[in-house]
Each structure stands twice: as C-alpha cells, then as structure tokens.
Amino acid sequence: MESRSPAAASASEHLAAEAVHLAFLGFVFGAVSLAVGGTTGRRGIAVGGAAGFAVLTFLINSFAPLVHVIAWLRYFSPFHYYSGSDPLTNGFDVGDLFILGATAVVFTGLAVAAFRTSDLRG
Numbered sequence: 001m002e003s004r005s006p007a008a009a010s011a012s013e014h015l016a017a018e019a020v021h022l023a024f025l026g027f028v029f030g031a032v033s034l035a036v037g038g039t040t041g042r043r044g045i046a047v048g049g050a051a052g053f054a055v056l057t058f059l060i061n062s063f064a065p066l067v068h069v070i071a072w073l074r075y076f077s078p079f080h081y082y083s084g085s086d087p088l089t090n091g092f093d094v095g096d097l098f099i100l101g102a103t104a105v106v107f108t109g110l111a112v113a114a115f116r117t118s119d120l121r122g
Contacts (some may be wrong), residue, residue, distance in 0.1 A: 036050060039110075057077040
C-alpha cells in the first residue's frame with residue numbers, strides 16, 4: 001500500500017472541511033425555508049423567503065468589511081460562519097460549525113412550532 005504524503009492528507013482534510021461547512025450552510029437555509037413555510041403554509045413564499053434571506057445575508061457579509069457602519073452585521077450572516085475562517089485553507093472551525101448548526105436547530109424548532117399550530121386539513 002502506498003501511503004499519502006502529509007500534504008495530500010492535509011489537502012483532503014481541508015477539502016472535507018469546506019464541504020462540511022457548505023453542508024451546514026445549506027442546513028441553515030433549508031431550516032429557514034421550513035420555518036417560513038410552516039408559518040405561511042405556502043411553498044412559493046417559503047422558497048422565496050429562504051432565497052431572499054440568502055441573498056440579503058450574502059450581501060451583508062460581502063459589504064460589511066467595506067462599510068464601517070454595518071461591519072457589526074456580518075456576525076448575523078451565515079456566510080460569515082461558512083467562509084470566515086477559510087476552511088479550505090485552515091480546516092475545520094468547530095466554533096463556526098456550532099453556530100451554523102445551532103442556527104439551523106433554532107429555525108427548525110420554529111418550523112416545528114409553526115407546523116404544530118397550523119391547520120393541515122384545510
């Protein structure tokens with residue numbers, strides 16, 4: 001068996017870290033869509049709400065370093081926790097993954113509460 005070099009092992013670990021961070025970002029937006037859908041009961045609004053949330057938080061994360069007045073808003077963007085620690089270069093950031101996971105759990109909890117109170121029979 002041929003063993004991998006430390007650089008190859010590190011590169012594959014960093015690629016895995018990027019993939020895991022991306023998956024957690026997807027969990028957040030999926031949970032947002034569930035919460036909006038559970039609250040409104042409308043699929044189009046759920047998809048549009050999640051897409052709007054994604055665009056808004058992406059723009060906040062992109063412009064926050066450039067505009068001092070809104071710099072503090074980047075901490076409310078899931079994109080900050082997805083790419084802020086640069087997982088492709090630095091590997092896993094457990095703190096960022098925890099925040100993304102907790103955010104997804106909170107939005108999923110809101111979705112469950114909304115579904116429980118909605119009338120699914122019409």
